Amino acid sequence: MSGHVFISYSHAADSAYAVKLAEHLTAAGVVVWFDRQVITGDRWSRVIERQIDTCAAFVVVMSPASTQSDWVDREIDQAELVGKPIFPLLLGGKRFFRLAHLQYEDVTGGRMPSAGYVNRLPRSVARVTPAPQSAKLRGVSVATLTDHTAGVFSVGFAVDGHTVATGSFDKTVRLWDITDRLRPVPTAVLTGHTGWVYTVGFSPDGRTMATGSRDKTVRLWDITDRLRPVSIATLTGHTGGVRSVGFSPDGRTLASGSGDKTVRLWDVTDRLRPVLTATLTDHTGELNSVGFSPDGRTLATGSDDETVRLWDVTDRLRPVVTATLTDHADWIWSVGFSPDGRTLATGSGDQTVRLWDITDRLRPVSIATLTDHTGVVNSVGFSPDGQTLATGSDDQTVRLWNVTDRLRPVLAATLTGHNDWVQSVGFSPDGRTLATGSGDKTVRLWN
Structure with a gap:
């Protein structure tokens, strides 16, 4: 997959929101990828790395749980390393200090991001044609x-x-x-x-x-x-x-x-x-x-x-x-x-x-x-x-x-x-x- 939006989130607490977010973005015509399963090992790490390396945009769901997540931290590191545009969403708690320089959208309470947020995603993101x-x-x-x-x-x-x-x-x-x-x-x-x-x-x-x-x-x-x-x-x-x-x-x-x-x-x-x-x-x-x-x-x-x-x-x-x-x-x-x-x-x-x-x-x-x-x-x-x-x-x-x-x-x-x-x-x-x-x-x- 290439040209997709990568969603980074805490499996421990925010999985339900990540699924709804993926559905919301997909309905808006955006191709998304996120890790729905908790899988460990070197091979899976390579899969995650590859998906970040080939994505057109990186969405991170900020929450108290994701603040403590080593995986989320690693994923942000990789996104920054390869220069991916990062689009934070604040689901709960405080915004990440390391992302303080970026504009974020408040989605506390489980709200979905606005049309304005979705439209800010890079135009290189592939669009899905709805089935006739x-x-x-x-x-x-x-x-x-x-x-x-x-x-x-x-x-x-x-x-x-x-x-x-x-x-x-x-x-x-x-x-x-x-x-x-x-x-x-x-x-x-x-x-x-x-x-x-x-x-x-x-x-x-x-x-x-x-x-x-x-x-x-x-x-x-x-x-x-x-x-x-x-x-x-x-x-x-x-x-x-x-x-x-x-x-x-x-x-x-x-x-x-x-x-x-x-x-x-x-x-x-x-x-x-x-x-x-x-x-x-x-x-x-x-x-x-x-x-x-x-x-x-x-x-x-x-x-x-x-x-x-x-x-x-x-x-x-x-x-x-x-x-x-x-x-x-x-x-x-x-x-x-x-x-x-x-x-x-x-x-x-x-x-x-x-x-x-x-x-x-x-x-x-x-x-x-x-x-x-x-x-x-x-x-x-x-x-x-x-x-x-x-x-x-x-x-x-x-x-x-x-x-x-x-x-x-x-x-x-x-x-x-x-x-x-x-x-x-x-x-x-x-x-x-x-x-x-x-x-x-x-x-x-x-x-």
């Missing part, structure tokens, strides 16, 4: 799948739209018949993996499912009979957990991304005897996400090294990097192509989603940054018509974005109900149902 009425979406939870005994890391729809697969920290994969979306029925439990199941993926013809696990293997399953799936092959060679798998559109190639910092391409034309065709080694961090473009010519890979790489995989024996996307400021957790192949969405630990125009695969262009999430963005997925993007986050929400205009995405709905991180999102082939998997051990189906 026609762009509003409604997300209604119609069913909750509860059989897993640990967090759900991955969800995926088969091409028939009636089968959902879910992979979990409980080391199992479950198949569900959701023909009746109100009454999903479990059809099978797959138990071959010996570690957490990070990822599931269906072949385009719906006959094969691939699963990747912390046990460093990929398994292929014949799921022609959804009641009796059969393990038909185990792919070995990775030296770290397999966090992402994806079939090419023609179903002949499977990509697997691993904690060993590599991506492997497998020829799965013969499902019983898969063959390793290439190992991609350019990333310097662990791999979290892989995905093929709709035309099958490009593979996108997201890594802990904070980059996304695009690969020309026309020759599956000799893939070539065509571009490296470097605008994110933290780990890349998810990548996803739009159905027309012109747009790539990427979700990151920097709490943002970026949209990229990849019409020219040699010169991708960042065209929009979605900034409403307040936690790591774990998963992104386009609807089949390409008009909606779903994003799931550690902030326990799923957000739906109208991306009809790629340059001006609009937040259309926020889905709440999960009570732990949302790790995976996926649309049904007809676009009418969204499945979401969470650390709360459940999968939710949304209409």
Whole structure:
């Protein structure tokens, strides 16, 4: 995120006011960022520092509690160090002596700042375009799948739209018949993996499912009979957990991304005897996400090294990097192509989603940054018509974005109900149902 307003406040006493303030500024068209969670550690310190360094304005809520807050003091230090304009608000007590030279606004009693105060914020602050009425979406939870005994890391729809697969920290994969979306029925439990199941993926013809696990293997399953799936092959060679798998559109190639910092391409034309065709080694961090473009010519890979790489995989024996996307400021957790192949969405630990125009695969262009999430963005997925993007986050929400205009995405709905991180999102082939998997051990189906 850049061009935002950073809000500094005391978590101990002023959290409720900070939330209302953020809502007030957002309603006025100002993009805001504030730390809604009390998180410690060096990594989170870097997140705070980065958000201050990239903000266009720094708002500090002055109160007796924030006067005593080491965090607020550090945040002001950083804002002054990098020369950010500071706009104090006096919620209670006395104004800060160190900010005595700055004009402040009195908001004692919990008042919101005036229009004059808001208008003083730098014009470089990005403005959010309100969603047109026609762009509003409604997300209604119609069913909750509860059989897993640990967090759900991955969800995926088969091409028939009636089968959902879910992979979990409980080391199992479950198949569900959701023909009746109100009454999903479990059809099978797959138990071959010996570690957490990070990822599931269906072949385009719906006959094969691939699963990747912390046990460093990929398994292929014949799921022609959804009641009796059969393990038909185990792919070995990775030296770290397999966090992402994806079939090419023609179903002949499977990509697997691993904690060993590599991506492997497998020829799965013969499902019983898969063959390793290439190992991609350019990333310097662990791999979290892989995905093929709709035309099958490009593979996108997201890594802990904070980059996304695009690969020309026309020759599956000799893939070539065509571009490296470097605008994110933290780990890349998810990548996803739009159905027309012109747009790539990427979700990151920097709490943002970026949209990229990849019409020219040699010169991708960042065209929009979605900034409403307040936690790591774990998963992104386009609807089949390409008009909606779903994003799931550690902030326990799923957000739906109208991306009809790629340059001006609009937040259309926020889905709440999960009570732990949302790790995976996926649309049904007809676009009418969204499945979401969470650390709360459940999968939710949304209409």
